[in-house]
Amino acid sequence: MFRSLHMKLVLIMLLLITSLMTIVGAFLMTSITGFFIDDFYQQVDAVFGSSNASFVNNLRSMAAQEDGLEDLQSAIEANAAPLGIDYRNRNYYILDGETGEFLASSADNTEIPYLTATPNLITARTSIAQGTDEVGDSSDITASYMDVAIPITGGGNSYIIYIYDNRGTVSDLNSQMFLIIVQALLVGLLISVLLSFLLSKTMITPIERLTEGAERVAAGNFSGPIDVESSDEIGILTTTFNEMASVLEETLMTVENERNKLDTLFLHMTDGVVAFAGDGTIVHCNPAASEMLERPVEKMDYESIFGSLFPLEELTKLRRPNFKEAEMQIHGKFLEVYFAPFDQESGIGVMAVLHDVTAQRKNEEMRKEFVANVSHELRTPLTNIRSYAETLRDTGDVPAEVSRSFLDIIIGETDRMTHIVQDLLTLSRLDSGQSELHMTRFHFGNAIDSVCRAVELDAQRHGHILERLYHAQELPMIVADQDRLEQVMMNVIGNSIKYTPDGGHISVSAGSTEDQVWMEVSDNGIGIPKQDWNRIFDRFYRVDKARSRESGGTGLGLSIARELVERHGGTIGLVDHQGPGTTVRIVLPIRQDRPLEADHGET
Numbered sequence: 373m374f375r376s377l378h379m380k381l382v383l384i385m386l387l388l389i390t391s392l393m394t395i396v397g398a399f400l401m402t403s404i405t406g407f408f409i410d411d412f413y414q415q416v417d418a419v420f421g422s423s424n425a426s427f428v429n430n431l432r433s434m435a436a437q438e439d440g441l442e443d444l445q446s447a448i449e450a451n452a453a454p455l456g457i458d459y460r461n462r463n464y465y466i467l468d469g470e471t472g473e474f475l476a477s478s479a480d481n482t483e484i485p486y487l488t489a490t491p492n493l494i495t496a497r498t499s500i501a502q503g504t505d506e507v508g509d510s511s512d513i514t515a516s517y518m519d520v521a522i523p524i525t526g527g528g529n530s531y532i533i534y535i536y537d538n539r540g541t542v543s544d545l546n547s548q549m550f551l552i553i554v555q556a557l558l559v560g561l562l563i564s565v566l567l568s569f570l571l572s573k574t575m576i577t578p579i580e581r582l583t584e585g586a587e588r589v590a591a592g593n594f595s596g597p598i599d600v601e602s603s604d605e606i607g608i609l610t611t612t613f614n615e616m617a618s619v620l621e622e623t624l625m626t627v628e629n630e631r632n633k634l635d636t637l638f639l640h641m642t643d644g645v646v647a648f649a650g651d652g653t654i655v656h657c658n659p660a661a662s663e664m665l666e667r668p669v670e671k672m673d674y675e676s677i678f679g680s681l682f683p684l685e686e687l688t689k690l691r692r693p694n695f696k697e698a699e700m701q702i703h704g705k706f707l708e709v710y711f712a713p714f715d716q717e718s719g720i721g722v723m724a725v726l727h728d729v730t731a732q733r734k735n736e737e738m739r740k741e742f743v744a745n746v747s748h749e750l751r752t753p754l755t756n757i758r759s760y761a762e763t764l765r766d767t768g769d770v771p772a773e774v775s776r777s778f779l780d781i782i783i784g785e786t787d788r789m790t791h792i793v794q795d796l797l798t799l800s801r802l803d804s805g806q807s808e809l810h811m812t813r814f815h816f817g818n819a820i821d822s823v824c825r826a827v828e829l830d831a832q833r834h835g836h837i838l839e840r841l842y843h844a845q846e847l848p849m850i851v852a853d854q855d856r857l858e859q860v861m862m863n864v865i866g867n868s869i870k871y872t873p874d875g876g877h878i879s880v881s882a883g884s885t886e887d888q889v890w891m892e893v894s895d896n897g898i899g900i901p902k903q904d905w906n907r908i909f910d911r912f913y914r915v916d917k918a919r920s921r922e923s924g925g926t927g928l929g930l931s932i933a934r935e936l937v938e939r940h941g942g943t944i945g946l947v948d949h950q951g952p953g954t955t956v957r958i959v960l961p962i963r964q965d966r967p968l969e970a971d972h973g974e975t
Contacts, residue, residue, distance in 0.1 A: 381571060385564035393560060397553035401546050402513070408542045409511050412518045415456045416509070416535060420522050427451075428524075436527025441466065444524065444531060445476045452478070461540035467493075469500040469523060469530025493534060496521035500530045578606045582613060594621040644707075644726035647714065648674045652684050655721070664707055664726050678709065678724060687711050687722045699729075706733045754790050802935040809853040809939060811964055816889050817844030819854055820882055823861040827869060835874045841881035848884050851964045852940050860933040860944070864893045864956050867929065872897030872953070889960050896953040905946045909934040940964065 420428055427447075434443035448455070448464050456462055463479040472493070492508030499506035500523045508521035518537040523530065585598040597614040644661030648654060652674035662669045665677065674684050681698040690696065695712040708727040715721035821844050831838040868878045872895045882891040900908060909930050937944040942960035949955040 381575075382565060382568040385568040386561055389560040389564045390557065393553055393557040397550065400549055400553075404545055404549065405513055405539075405542055408539070409513060409518055412456065412462075412537055413509060413511065413520065415454060416520045416522075419451050419454050420507070420533075431524045431533075432526035434526070435524050435529045435531055440526070440529060441475055441531070444533070448533060449478070455535060456537075457535070462535070462537040465534040465536065467532040467534055469497065469525065469532050472497060472532070475531070490519055490521075492519050492521040493532070496523045496532045496534075499523045500525060500532070575606065578610065582606075582610060585613060585617070589617050589620065594618075642728075644724075646677070646724045646726070648684070648722045648724070650684075650688055650720035650722075661724075661726060664702070664705070664728055666702060674722075678711075681709065682711060684722065688713070688720055690722075705730045754786055754793060798932050802932070802939065809856060811851055812854055813849050813851050814854045815844070815847065816850045816884075816960075817842065817847035817882065819858055820844065820847075820861060820880065820891060823858050823865060824880060826862065827865050830866070831869050831878065834869060834872070834876070836869060836872060837877045838869075839877065839879040841879050842883065847882055847889060848962055850889055850960065850962045852960065853936075856936045857940070857960070860936050860958065861891065863929045863933045864944075864958070868893050868895040868897060868954070868956075871895075876953075884962070887962055889962060891958045892947070892955055894949060894953060894955040896951065899949070899952050899954050900946065908946070909944075 418424065431444060431447060434440045434447065437443065444466055448466075452464075455464070457464055457478055459478050463477060465474065465479070466476040467473065468475055490508075491510055495506060495508030495510070499508075505523060505525075507523070508519075511518065517539055520535050522533045522535075524533060525531075581598055588595070594617055597617070598610050639658055641658065642660055644664045645656070645658050646654060646661045646669060647656040654670060654673065657669045669677065678698075678700075681700065682696055687696060690711070690713045692713060695710055697708065697710050700707050700709060706729050708729050710725045710727075712723055712725075713721060714723045820842070821840075824838065824840060828838060865878070865880065872878060876896050878893070878895045880891070880893055882889065884890070934944050937958060937960065940960055941964065942958065944956065944958045947955050947957045
């Protein structure tokens with residue numbers, strides 16, 4: 373019954389009128405009571421207040437006389453009108469100041485309210501006992517009476533003039549006011565009921581038509597618009613609803629077409645796609661996913677397929693563009709799996725995309741084996757070539773100048789190839805885990821200083837300015853393999869020296885945070901195109917192959933540097949650089965979760 377809009381409007385109107393009349397009535401009745409209280413104390417103050425001090429002094433003089441009681445009563449009777457004493461609701465009483473005994477009154481009944489020891493009487497008696505003239509004139513709007521007690525002392529005598537009003541006038545007036553408010557409330561409620569019925573009728577009819585139209589659209593029936601019969605807000609709402617229904621019909625058709633396209637795409641794409649609901653049930657999968665996973669995916673759930681990679685609860689909390697990636701192995705196949713939410717608002721839907729990377733993994737394995745095999749095969753002949761070349765250079769069978777020229781070339785090539793072999797061996801050991809890190813505690817700033825001193829002559833040979841933008845002693849001690857890290861620093865700074873034209877500028881900066889240290893090497897050299905940033909750490913990759921060979925580069929130094937930095941739990945990469953040149957940044961943790969060897973101290 374009360375769910376209908378009609379009844380809600382009636383109830384709202386009734387509650388509104390009732391609340392309004394209640395508030396107004398309470399305000400009026402409180403205001404009337406407050407007015408009478410204020411008027412009572414103003415009348416008393418006009419007679420006994422500081423503005424009429426001579427009257428109070430006369431009362432004190434009367435109190436000092438032997439027949440002072442009669443004089444006091446006469447003086448108060450003379451001021452009965454200004455005090456508002458009507459001998460019915462408001463009367464005066466004269467009491468003994470010390471004992472509180474009743475002495476005289478304007479009322480016939482001597483059972484006076486002062487016998488209840490009102491706060492104002494207590495104040496007046498206390499004032500007389502302490503020898504002060506404090507008047508008891510506190511008021512309480514919630515009390516059923518108004519009173520004031522004035523102490524009068526003189527010549528050793530003391531009296532209390534007590535004026536009491538039982539608020540009879542206020543009560544009568546409030547009763548009349550309450551009756552008027554109730555009558556007005558009843559009339560207002562009757563009128564509000566009639567108005568609410570008329571108002572609800574004009575609103576409910578078009579709303580019912582809108583409801584019928586909405587139910588029809590929800591059922592997929594877009595047959596016809598709703599008639600607009602007014603130009604008010606409801607008419608505008610009806611027009612807007614008709615437009616919305618038209619747009620919704622077009623949108624549904626578009627969505628249906630897009631869904632058909634996606635179904636075709638998923639059906640024929642080579643990557644596997646599996647979509648899960650929030651409870652882990654599969655809502656969609658394509659044939660490629662079943663083929664990659666080698667099982668009937670439609671009959672499974674998330675936990676049985678990918679439960680070992682990530683908990684489903686963790687994935688449902690993702691928000692785009694965030695995603696998770698992992699790798700899994702099934703019957704010798706390597707699959708990269710990417711998880712991403714497809715419900716932007718709630719994050720309930722999770723989609724898994726599978727890539728078969730078996731071929732790439734096999735190529736990587738073959739490449740690693742090739743590097744190891746070539747390194748071992750070439751190391752012995754290269755050593756022999758160098759030995760024969762040095763012997764030939766020391767003989768006199770050929771002119772010395774020609775002999776030395778050719779032999780220097782042979783030795784230079786041999787050194788370069790030996791360097792390649794050494795790099796290949798290093799990478800092979802890192803890949804296979806045979807190269808152990810010798811963890812010690814040393815001063816990070818001193819290690820940078822050591823590398824800078826080692827390359828300083830090479831930089832001067834090329835006319836470079838090598839600038840140190842750090843304070844070594846302000847850098848902390850770290851736990852790492854010092855030799856390996858100096859090898860990384862040497863490679864990065866050496867590249868800046870090697871690939872910066874003569875007369876360049878190279879700066880080395882460093883710093884630390886609470887748990888990390890960092891080092892940056894910047895130069896104004898030839899630089900590296902941004903499209904090559906992600907590949908310069910790949911093995912054998914050179915940005916400019918001709919210039920790299922000319923400078924003696926092998927394409928392996930940065931690969932080794934990345935492997936070593938990552939083995940320490942750090943990162944190495946290029947950062948944005950103003951102007952020509954390159955900036956390489958190395959970030960390392962201060963402490964490692966590895967056992968320490970001999971402590972190097974602050975070398």
